[in-house]
Amino acid sequence: MSLPPGPNLPETHLHRIYYKNPYSFLLQCQQDYGDIFTLNMGTFNNNQFNAIGKWVFLARPYLFKQMFLANSHLLKAGEANALMFGYTLPRHGLLGIDGCPHKARRKKILTPFLPDYINTHIPMIVNITKKHISQWPLQAPFSLYYKMQYITIDIIISILFGLEVNAAFKHELSEIIKFEQIKTPQTEIEKGAALF
Numbered sequence: 001m002s003l004p005p006g007p008n009l010p011e012t013h014l015h016r017i018y019y020k021n022p023y024s025f026l027l028q029c030q031q032d033y034g035d036i037f038t039l040n041m042g043t044f045n046n047n048q049f050n051a052i053g054k055w056v057f058l059a060r061p062y063l064f065k066q067m068f069l070a071n072s073h074l075l076k077a078g079e080a081n082a083l084m085f086g087y088t089l090p091r092h093g094l095l096g097i098d099g100c101p102h103k104a105r106r107k108k109i110l111t112p113f114l115p116d117y118i119n120t121h122i123p124m125i126v127n128i129t130k131k132h133i134s135q136w137p138l139q140a141p142f143s144l145y146y147k148m149q150y151i152t153i154d155i156i157i158s159i160l161f162g163l164e165v166n167a168a169f170k171h172e173l174s175e176i177i178k179f180e181q182i183k184t185p186q187t188e189i190e191k192g193a194a195l196f
Contacts, residue, residue, distance in 0.1 A: 003054055006038035011053065014040055026057060035059040072099055112159050121159055128154050 006029065007014065017025050018039070029037045035058065042053040058064055067075060078098035094105045111117060132151045136142065 003038040004036040004056060005033045006040070007032070009040065011040050011042040015042075026059070029057065030059040035063060072102075078102060109160070118159075121155075124158060125155055128158060 009017070018041075029039070037057055037059075039055050039057060040053055041055040058067060076098045078096050081095045094102065094109060097105065112121075129151055132147065132154065136147060
């Protein structure tokens with residue numbers, strides 16, 4: 001099977017460029033190779049699967065939809081996640097499995113986020129949001145992007161684990177599932193949002 005085009009760079013060189021400024025690098029790849037491109041990211045020394053270390057990137061929402069509708073026997077996200085995150089994922093956790101086991105586990109986890117169920121959580125969501133906003137600085141600029149991420153994480157943890165979660169446990173969970181805070185200038189985040 002042939003893969004989409006991409007830069008022909010050694011894995012170590014590509015890692016240096018990518019980790020220095022991933023957002024700019026991915027935008028440049030999209031401009032150079034199109035909305036679907038391949039990067040030789042390597043296997044991260046994980047030999048659990050017969051992977052070749054080639055990663056295919058998608059740069060448009062309609063491509064994501066096509067990917068999620070594709071045959072799950074061809075695209076194995078669980079294997080890819082296990083390759084990327086290695087043994088930090090639970091052996092049978094949602095992100096590391098595919099097929100019917102993944103569907104059954106995902107259904108259990110997503111139930112609290114269905115529209116009818118989420119409506120019962122509106123007061124809690126409002127309270128969490130107010131609590132976070134009350135702690136924002138009044139006379140100093142700050143990144144709303146990251147503040148919104150913290151609100152989202154707090155709401156997800158509260159819905160999944162309940163409001164009475166121990167503060168230390170809640171902090172530990174938020175560190176585990178915290179969105180990656182890429183050191184990307186806000187203007188680049190906004191430019192990227194405009195692309196979609």
